[in-house]
Amino acid sequence: MDLLFFGIAKDIVGTSQLDMDFGEDSPNSVAELKQALKKRYPEFSKLTSLAIAVNSEYASDDVQLKSNDEVAIIPPVSGG
Amino acid sequence: MDLLFFGIAKDIVGTSQLDMDFGEDSPNSVAELKQALKKRYPEFSKLTSLAIAVNSEYASDDVQLKSNDEVAIIPPVSGG
Amino acid sequence: MNKIIEIVQDLDTNKVYQELSHPSSGGICVFVGSVREFTNNEQVMALEFETYETMALKEMDKLADTALEKWKLNKVVIKHAVGKKEVQDAVVIVGASSAHRSECFEACRFLIDTLKETVPIWKKELFKNKSVWVSAHP
């Protein structure tokens, strides 16, 4: 699964883009993706919040992930 | 009594500066000046408000006028 | 100097950010008042501003001091134009800068609201066939 990482998420994973192989745990929904990320990188659990964007829109936990979606990991924003 | 007029007050009196002779009615206080002006120029009574500045500060009705004061007639302000 | 007070013929809106900028300020709020084309559906040709300058500068200075007392501000700017102004011309600029944004927003709103109430400046609206001193009559 191709993922984009920004801000502290990029630091946690060590790269801004990664084709992550979750093996049998491959997540089907936003909720499952968050869980899989937190399992693999415990640092994600320590963040103030963690959001997922699908095709550059905030996606709620129940959104299903399709193979050609652009999926981005959005740690707490701090613009302005 | 030397007076400065601004905005609509200037239009009412027809000049921006006038040494006005009130004769026996010569006003001693701000309140008396307002009254004397309204008597001579009834248009002053129709304004939303009428303030007097003495030496470029707003002066309340009880302020006494001295001969060398700079006295200005302040119709409703409308800056901004 | 933490306050800039001016009455000028023409306002330069470009300078204000630099004037309000400060190493301790994370927020700068600026309000610019400009000439609107229509008042109550009547077309305004121009506005004409007149002031009692010595008193207006004193009142603007008091206004800046009051804002500096009420809020923790690093800089305050109050500038007003006089003379004839056409549609879209800037007639007043007020602004404040502060560490955090709440202070500069509140101060900026206070500056323009209070300026309109206390500073001896008068505005005449020039319409096609008449002219009116704003707020003069109820």
Added chain:
Amino acid sequence: MNKIIEIVQDLDTNKVYQELSHPSSGGICVFVGSVREFTNNEQVMALEFETYETMALKEMDKLADTALEKWKLNKVVIKHAVGKKEVQDAVVIVGASSAHRSECFEACRFLIDTLKETVPIWKKELFKNKSVWVSAHP
């Protein structure tokens, strides 16, 4: 066009008045966020901004639309800088213009408050001996 949305390397604060000016606007309110020298008494060397640009532009566009629906505005500007910014540099500019001043003040405050909550931009504070992603941790 009644909205201007941009993510740029360097912000030009001089253009914003012209961009917000409109013949039907009597009021223009602008907020500029800039780099402060100290955060909790620690000296900030610089800020580094990063964005998910396609999404950030979409969110900024939604934000402008929401403001245009909520208030009667003639123009809205939302601009954010990215890259490394030094003390006193402008990092964000939001502004609105409207017939009367209440609308542009309220809209301007809404724009900056909501931008900080929704737009995917991340700020890293660079101190002498460490760097911190702002708001990342509770």
